[in-house]
Amino acid sequence: MAERISPEEGVIKLQSGNTLFVDVRDPTSHQEARIPGSLLLNQTNLEDFLAATDRQQPLVVYCYHGHSSQGASDYLAEQGFHSVVSLDGGFEYWRQAHPEHVDSE
Numbered sequence: 568m569a570e571r572i573s574p575e576e577g578v579i580k581l582q583s584g585n586t587l588f589v590d591v592r593d594p595t596s597h598q599e600a601r602i603p604g605s606l607l608l609n610q611t612n613l614e615d616f617l618a619a620t621d622r623q624q625p626l627v628v629y630c631y632h633g634h635s636s637q638g639a640s641d642y643l644a645e646q647g648f649h650s651v652v653s654l655d656g657g658f659e660y661w662r663q664a665h666p667e668h669v670d671s672e
């Protein structure tokens with residue numbers, strides 16, 4: 568099982584600037600509001616992402632509530648990513664805890 572991190576740990580990683588946040592929610596939700604700089608990942612761009620992304624790139628995966636991001640994190644770890652964690656509580660918790668770290672359209 569992938570490691571889970573709290574929003575507070577997520578903010579530290581966000582501010583460190585070297586972590587890629589990966590959003591596995593639907594495209595409309597991502598467009599409406601997201602963690603700044605995060606990348607939308609789904610079946611459409613998964614192959615390209617796997618081909619193009621350095622496995623040393625630290626990843627934080629998030630979904631709505633922190634459930635499906637765990638499976639997605641496990642999958643990405645199986646694909647060779649060395650540092651991949653799931654954001655506890657997902658975006659819904661994040662946006663309440665850290666509205667200052669939300670980009671919206």
Ligand SMILES: O=S(=O)([O-])[S-]
Nearest residue numbers: 631632633634635
């Ligand atoms: O996106 S979710 O699986 O946490 S409901």
